[in-house]
Amino acid sequence: MAMATAQTGKGRSTIYYIVLWAVSLLFFLPVLWIAMTALKANTDILAVPPKIVFQPVLDHIKRVFDDPQTMPYFFNSVWLSIGSVIFAVGISFPAAYAFSRWKFPFTDFLMFLLLSTRMVPAAAAIIPVFQMFNAFGLRGRFGMFILYTSFSIPFSVWILKGFIDGVSERFDETAIVSGAGRMHVMFKVILPQVKPGVIAAFIFNLIFVWNEYIFNFVLGNAATQNIPFGLSVNLLDAGGNVDWGFVAAMSSMYVIVPMIVIFFFQKYLLVGMTFGTVRGDV
């Protein structure tokens, strides 16, 4: 049977692998189509019926790089996502360690609240934040930075606590008996053992902030507008005549980043997509 072969690990027939590849390609087809569109000349994009074979041109890709409007979007996406996620993981690790080692009576409740903040629809969460940001003049770099940091915290705490829980407290005790301080225990004893958790927290918050749209659209300003914002604006502005070549080029370049990330960090995908609550092999 299928599962027996799977378990004993014997090779499977070529046809089986071809079917799996076909399924994977089928899911990738829409993305491939956009990438192809990005490389088409305008007349080829608008051709009826659509051209499968065409002379590739780099015009649209060049335009994305040359457009003075677009590079700031890329730049903002990069610094906002990397900066806020490093900061969030940095403060979440001590908190996760504290939640794991000091069994405070309020731990479960706080962890529950943290997780539920990520279950609320963005449109609901944004209303009071919108008011608050207006009231305190927070719309801008600083505001978006702390907002994205707060987005990344729940997931980081959840995933890191899960990993730290898996490290025996004997490590802490041994180190403390031999005279080490808490900071030493945390960063020199525990941190090296939960590296996969740190990587997963980093990667998946990065993807999340990289993809975030609504908060950026409503609360951001020119100093924080990211690529999803740029995509939506470029699409809406053109009205009836959407500049498909430009949009396709920009979104293909944009999607490459998460793709590269999941290629190299595939084993973190599961833990990443489930808030660190499910671990295992895929």
Place this chain on the structure above:
Amino acid sequence: MLASGAVTMTAAATTSSAERSKFVGIGLLVPVLAFFLVLNVIPTFWLIGLGFYKYTLGRGDPVFIGIDNFNAIINSPEMWGAFSRTIRYTVLVVGIEVALGVALGFLFWGSARMPGRRLALTLLFTPMVMAPVATGIFWKLIYEPTFGIINAVIVFFGGTKIDFLTNINTAFSAVVFVDVWMWTPFMIMMTLAALGSVPTAELEAAEVDRLSLWQRVRHVILPHAKFILMLGILLRTIDAFKTTDLVWTMTGGGPGNKTEFIGVALYRQAFNSLDLGGSSAVALVLLIVAIAFTSIYLYVLNWSKRR
């Protein structure tokens, strides 16, 4: 437990050092708690307060109106429509994604030695790491009525062109299709993880006992795999219920209200009509739904851990 463990461990330790240790622990929590307080707790109370006021941005100061906003939701056919549409959508997409994802997950079970597996899985999993906005734009181009690829295929087979996203008969299904494309890979991944949680020894025993496929699924695989599958289904349910960006880019809730889900309706009420009081009340209802979902999720999670 560590606080007390530390006390018993070093016999000479006094209560005061345990107390001090507790402060260290709380100190480590402070930055995270500060963020949580400022960007989650305070806004939530703000939201709760605002839900009881009549307040439209740019039209004077908030006026306290008690539970009128909530009455308005209960008496609003639009909101009920959006809620029931969202539930219909959620049940539909999660149902299809689970059926397809589990089937394909079984198919991929045994792909450990597949040539180029990492690349194939990257391609397969790409849809779920894409920004919903980018996805929406991709599919607008694919559904495009004049030069879109899907319409070209329809014409090729002798059909007539359909403007999928503005046709009242097709818009809902078109959005469902994109959601299924985007999130079926997630259920494939969860199914693979669930199947991976079944102990090899039990599968081999089933092999020796020559159990039928159905018997294996029922008595060997499901008892282990059901938890991860349930967590996957719950996460998908929560996420489908939240669907906003994707629909906003593709259809904007239209045509008419065919794809006006609760997230979209709320966004429109808050930022197009600027009715912050009324939309806060809707947001509060969604907050309660989110907390309920989270409780169920954690209940299943703890249940699976207790075994």
